[in-house]
Amino acid sequence: MLRSRYIQCYRAFSRTYATATSPHALVFLEHRQGVIDSSSLSALTAAEQLGGKVTALVVGESEHVPGVVEQAKKLKGLTSVLHSTSPQYTEPVPEVLSPLLEKLLSESSPFTHVVSATSSAAKSLLPRVAARLDVPAVSDIISLEHNAENNSTTFTRPIYAGNAIATVRASSSVPIKFFTVRSTAFSAALVQDGAEAEVQAVDPVDVPDSPTQHVKTTIAKSDRPDLGVASRVVSGGRALKNADTFASTLYPLADVLGAAVGASRAAVDAGYADNSLQVGQTGKVVAPELYMALGISGAIQHLAGMKDSKLIVAVNKDPDAPIFQVADVGLVADLFEVVPQLIEKLKQ
Structure with missing residues (x-):
C-alpha cells in the first residue's frame, strides 16, 4: 500500500515538472479592419522560438473577429486560437482589455509566456497586466532563448538608442514571462498548408465603469506602402x-x-x-x-x-x-x- 502511494506521488510530481518546463506562449494578435498586423505576425515567430505550444488571442467586435480567426488558425506554428467578441473590444483600451487577460492568466492557466509586438496598444496593456500579476515585463526584444532545463528565458534588447545591447534573463521563479517584440528583428509568420489550429471562444469580461474610453482614431491615409513594413x-x-x-x-x-x-x-x-x-x-x-x-x-x-x-x-x-x-x-x-x-x- 505504501509502495503504491509512493509511485502515485512520484508520477504526479513528474507531470507537474514537465508542465512547468514546457513553454506555452499566449500571443496577443492585433488586427485592423479584419487584417492581422504584420508586427503581430513577427511576435508569433518569436513565440514559436520558445519551442513549445503557441496560442493566439484575438479580440474585437463580431464583424471582424471571425475573419481574423480564419486567418490566424492557418498560421505556421500556432497550436490554438482563443477569441472573444464584445462591443467594448471594438477599440479596446487597456483598462477594458486587461481584465480579460488577467482571467486567462489565472492560477490554473497553462501559459508560461505572454507575447506581443511592441505596438502602442501593447506597450500600455502588457505592463499593466504584468504589474497586476506582480511579474516583470521585458520590452522591445530582438532575440530570445529558452532553457528547458532550468525553465529560464534569456532576451536581448537595445538600450541607449541602440548603442548597446542588454541581455536580460527571466528565471524559473517568474511564473509568467511578459515580453514585447521588435518586429524588424523577426520575420513574419507565414500561412502553412494544412495547418488548422484549434479554435475556442472565450467569454468577454464586462467592464461597466472603465475610467478610459476610446474617443476616435485618426489614421493618415496614403496610397504609398505602409512605413512600418515597406521594403x-x-x-x-x-x-x-x-x-x-x-x-x-x-x-x-x-x-x-x-x-x-x-x-x-x-x-x-x-x-x-x-x-x-x-x-x-x-x-x-x-x-x-x-x-x-x-x-x-x-x-x-x-x-x-x-x-x-x-x-x-x-x-x-x-x-x-x-x-x-x-x-x-x-x-x-x-x-x-x-x-x-x-x-x-x-x-x-
Missing part, C-alpha cells in the same frame, strides 16, 4: 525647409521607387510631415531593403530607428554628418540638385 523608404530631414518643399521633393521620388515616406523628428517637429511618418527612437523602427536619408544629419535617435536597414543611401551637404557613418552609399551634395536628377534617371 523601400525615402526619408527627409529639416533641410527640406517646409512642408510644401518636403512633399514636392520626396513624394515624386517615393512614387517612382514604390517607396514609403519617412521623416526625421526635426522634420516632424517643424511641421513638414505627419507624426505617423517619424522614424527614430521615439517614432517607428524600420529595417527596409533600401533606406534613403535626404537632408538628414543622423542624430543618434534617428539612427536607432533605421540603422538595421539593408542598404542605406545618404545625401547631405555636410561631409561630417553622422549619417555617413552608417551609410552604405553616401553623397556629399545638395539634395535639391540630386533628387530631380535621380527621379529622371529612374524614370528612364
